[in-house]
Amino acid sequence: MTNGRPEERQFVRFTRLNRTLHACMIVSFMSLALTGLTLKFSYTAWAATLSRLLGGYETAGYIHRAAAVMMFATFLAHLKDLFRLKKEYGSWRGLIFGPNTMLPTRKDVTEFAATMKWFVGLGPRPHYGRWTYWEKFDYFAVFWGIAIIGSTGLTLWFPVFFTRFLPGWAINVATIIHSDEALLATGFIFTVHFFNTHLRPEKFPMDTSIFTGRMPLAELKRDKPLEYETLVHSGKLEASMAEAHPPIVLRTIRTFAWTALALGFCIVIWIIYAMLFAYQ
Numbered sequence: 001m002t003n004g005r006p007e008e009r010q011f012v013r014f015t016r017l018n019r020t021l022h023a024c025m026i027v028s029f030m031s032l033a034l035t036g037l038t039l040k041f042s043y044t045a046w047a048a049t050l051s052r053l054l055g056g057y058e059t060a061g062y063i064h065r066a067a068a069v070m071m072f073a074t075f076l077a078h079l080k081d082l083f084r085l086k087k088e089y090g091s092w093r094g095l096i097f098g099p100n101t102m103l104p105t106r107k108d109v110t111e112f113a114a115t116m117k118w119f120v121g122l123g124p125r126p127h128y129g130r131w132t133y134w135e136k137f138d139y140f141a142v143f144w145g146i147a148i149i150g151s152t153g154l155t156l157w158f159p160v161f162f163t164r165f166l167p168g169w170a171i172n173v174a175t176i177i178h179s180d181e182a183l184l185a186t187g188f189i190f191t192v193h194f195f196n197t198h199l200r201p202e203k204f205p206m207d208t209s210i211f212t213g214r215m216p217l218a219e220l221k222r223d224k225p226l227e228y229e230t231l232v233h234s235g236k237l238e239a240s241m242a243e244a245h246p247p248i249v250l251r252t253i254r255t256f257a258w259t260a261l262a263l264g265f266c267i268v269i270w271i272i273y274a275m276l277f278a279y280q
């Protein structure tokens with residue numbers, strides 16, 4: 001390190017758009033979770049305090065809707081980016097069935113079994129490639145989550161329109177699904193996703209690569225050995241390297257990331273408290 005800046009050039013894992021969209025996802029998801037949960041647990045003291053800070057329950061409702069628009073826009077921008085990726089990979093077939101696919105493959109099943117063995121000391125750490133099975137799972141959890149929570153959210157937002165072709169009781173069902181899926185999504189992201197990404201021993205206390213886009217080459221070799229070897233053999237490694245960010249950028253990124261992590265943990269604790277001691 002020189003003046004807090006890593007000396008070596010680093011491997012670029014995420015594009016600028018990937019990083020921007022992930023940051024937008026964090027901002028929109030945190031805003032939706034905070035405002036939604038203050039409604040759901042409105043009978044608890046923390047929800048009342050939070051709602052007052054946000055300007056009251058009505059304002060929280062407006063923030064919720066604005067954040068929902070941001071989340072939909074983020075999702076659409078990602079779908080549009082898939083068309084760019086298709087060109088990069090030559091065809092949809094190359095993107096969807098190539099070695100860097102996000103779809104689950106037989107290799108993921110083998111790696112899952114090998115990882116379980118590694119956990120209990122019965123085998124070596126698997127030779128992970130570009131995407132591990134848990135990263136693919138997290139990726140598709142967003143597709144599933146947006147489909148369920150987004151469609152029920154829109155039903156709650158525009159009940160008059162939706163009851164033109166749905167029975168009235170569908171609004172009650174949409175509220176239950178939306179509310180319970182919100183718990184599932186926040187519970188999953190702020191525990192399993194946080195643990196897999198930041199709290200596992202190799203990454204603890206935080207993996208900043210989704211924010212910086214970069215990781216040291218030594219980390220790539222250790223974490224994703226198969227990806228490293230593929231890049232070396234194809235001669236593409238040098239083209240995937242870039243200078244590290246200046247310290248001020250790294251400090252800003254860490255502040256943002258630590259705030260998001262801390263907020264996520266607080267939300268989990270608030271949910272557990274509300275469910276155990278105040279559930280109505």
Ligand code: HEM
Pocket residue numbers: 029032033035036037039040061064065068069071072149150152153154156157175178179182183185186
């Ligand atoms: C992405 C699209 C989404 C849309 C369009 C949407 C829309 C809505 C609407 C219109 C309401 C009723 C609020 C009111 O009456 O003022 C609501 C409630 C709620 N939303 Fe969302 N929402 C979305 C995503 C989320 C997410 C991601 C979460 C949490 C992670 C969430 C959590 C909640 C909760 C907990 C409630 C209260 C439900 C209850 O009363 O039990 N929403 N949402």
